Structures are given as structure tokens and as C-alpha cells.
Amino acid sequence: MHTYEIFLKKDGRDEYRHAGALDAATDDLAMVMARESYIRRAEGDRLWLVRRDHVIVADPDLIAPNADKPHRHHDGSAVAARRKALRNEGASS
Amino acid sequence: MTVDVTPAVREFLLAIADDKHLMGQQHAEWIGVTPFLEEDLAFCSIGQDELGHAALLYELLAGDDDAAIDSLAYDRGADEYRSCHLVELATDDWTVAFARHWLFDTADQHRWTLVSQSTVPELRDVAARVEREERFHRMHADNMLDVLLADATARDRFVTAVAALAPLTQGLFEPVPGEAEAVATGVAAGPFAAEWDAFVETIEARIGAVDWGSAPSQAQRTQRSNDWQALMARMREVIDLDLSATW
Numbered sequence: 001m002h003t004y005e006i007f008l009k010k011d012g013r014d015e016y017r018h019a020g021a022l023d024a025a026t027d028d029l030a031m032v033m034a035r036e037s038y039i040r041r042a043e044g045d046r047l048w049l050v051r052r053d054h055v056i057v058a059d060p061d062l063i064a065p066n067a068d069k070p071h072r073h074h075d076g077s078a079v080a081a082r083r084k085a086l087r088n089e090g091a092s093s
Numbered sequence: 094m095t096v097d098v099t100p101a102v103r104e105f106l107l108a109i110a111d112d113k114h115l116m117g118q119q120h121a122e123w124i125g126v127t128p129f130l131e132e133d134l135a136f137c138s139i140g141q142d143e144l145g146h147a148a149l150l151y152e153l154l155a156g157d158d159d160a161a162i163d164s165l166a167y168d169r170g171a172d173e174y175r176s177c178h179l180v181e182l183a184t185d186d187w188t189v190a191f192a193r194h195w196l197f198d199t200a201d202q203h204r205w206t207l208v209s210q211s212t213v214p215e216l217r218d219v220a221a222r223v224e225r226e227e228r229f230h231r232m233h234a235d236n237m238l239d240v241l242l243a244d245a246t247a248r249d250r251f252v253t254a255v256a257a258l259a260p261l262t263q264g265l266f267e268p269v270p271g272e273a274e275a276v277a278t279g280v281a282a283g284p285f286a287a288e289w290d291a292f293v294e295t296i297e298a299r300i301g302a303v304d305w306g307s308a309p310s311q312a313q314r315t316q317r318s319n320d321w322q323a324l325m326a327r328m329r330e331v332i333d334l335d336l337s338a339t340w
Binding site: 022023024025026028029032033035036037040 | 129130131132134135138139141229232233236237239240
């Protein structure tokens, strides 16, 4: 048995989205099962199956350091605060 | 969408519809108890398709009125149904249920081919619709068989289940009296029984020679098997709670 990850695409504009997973003995059987389990109500018009053991998975340690880089988050708040302060300064003079 | 057919042709169409109806019900009853989740969903989804096919045929005979369709599906007397005993059989053995699915859908392909060029246009439309879905039912059965037959234990169990169902499978091909008129008027291209040899060839090519035994006594599909009463009681369980209720 293999585990397959199921991806569905709804229409021409949307991207493929992960819908779930299933176990099956063969690729063909996985496709039939996915058809009956995930798109029997036409939840998508495109279907991808990816065997889970074919997915290349990142080590969490590879990603973890990037959670602590505030300098990469340019949300503009510092600039906005500075501009607001300058505006207030101008109004009071 | 109603078709204007003679009583004989109506009976011919009822035989197909009743087989589909009971087969769908039997498949659907496996919800939650098949050996694994994926099969659970797939098998019951296939059962729903079968119920949908039955409903299309009942609609041809009863018209668009839901109450009339329900009445045709659920309210007839036992001797007015035209199902075969294969679809009436009760089983709590998954291998038997799966083997029946394979046998029924393999035979069903032959049956629908016979009406795919029918002189009744509405029936041709239903046949085309049904085949679009049946293709996947057969794909399900055949792909699962590829896996089962490759394993000695599974193969033995499956072949034993087919052997147990073989006599009743002959009954699936038994015609109603109305079939002769359906063939004579071009509603069907030929009698279902004429497809038997081709059907057997398909089955035996997959699992080897089968002892088909003797066909059950169905009195041209007018006689119900012992399991029918309980099956119908389950199907009518909610209806029978309150016969005066409007659904």
C-alpha cells in the first residue's frame, strides 16, 4: 500500500489545492478511489495524485531560522509612524 | 420525461430498473463496514450511481412526479417486482459483495449495449448516461481484481465467492416475458441471454473456468427469493414509520 496526496483544481483560475490523502495498493486503484472519494460531487475538474514517498520534505531546521527575521517584514509601519510624527510636527508649528 | 410503451416493454424496462435499484441498495448498505475507508466511500458511491440509474428508468415509466416514481420503486407487491435473485441476495461477506459487483457490472455492460441503439430515444439517452458512469464502476472492480488475484489467499477467496454466486448469476440473464416484444419492436437489439457466452468468456478469462451450476427458479423474474422481504423492509424502514407523511 502507498499513501497518495490528493490535489484538486476547481476551474481555470484557481490553483491546485490539497484536498486530503488516501491509501491504495496501485496507482490505478488510487485514481479510482480518489475519483469516488474526493470528486464524486464534482468538487474539482482536475485531479492530481502524488505518492507521499515522492514528496521531498524540508527539515524543519531548514526553515526555523527564517521565523526570526523582522527586518524582512516591510509592512511600512515604521515609515508610517515617522510620516505621522512629521505631519503632527508641521500642524503644531 | 415519460415514454409511452406497451405493458410488455414496461416490464422489460422494470427488470433493468429493479436490478439496478436493489443492487444500489445492497452496495449502499456497506457504508461504514467495508474493509477500508477508501473502499467504503468508493463502493457506496457506486451504489448511489446504481440508484441514480434505477431512478432514471423509473422516471421514464412513471413521469416527473416524485411521488409516482417513489410509488413505482417502493410500493409494488412482491410479485410485481422483476428483479433477479442475484441482486436480492443478502450477504455479510465482503468478498461475496465485491464479487457480485464485478459480475453484475460486467453483465450490465452487455445489457445496456443492447438498448444503446433502442427505438425509444429516451432509453438511448439513459443508456449513454449510464455507460459514462458504469465505465468507472468496471474500472474500480478490475483494478481491485488486479491486486486481489495477485495474492494466492485473496484469489482463493474471490474465486470461491464467484463460485457461490455463479448459479444466481445465470438468473441475472433470465428474461421477463416482455423481453420478446422489446426485441421484436427494436427497444432492445437482442435478448440479454444471447450475451451469456460473451459474458462467461470475459469472466473466465480473468479467473479460469467456473462451474455455473443451475439457474435459480425465478419464474421469469416474477418470484422473489427468500431474502427479498427483509431487503424491502430495510428499504422501506423510514417510509413505514409514518405512511401518511409527505416527503
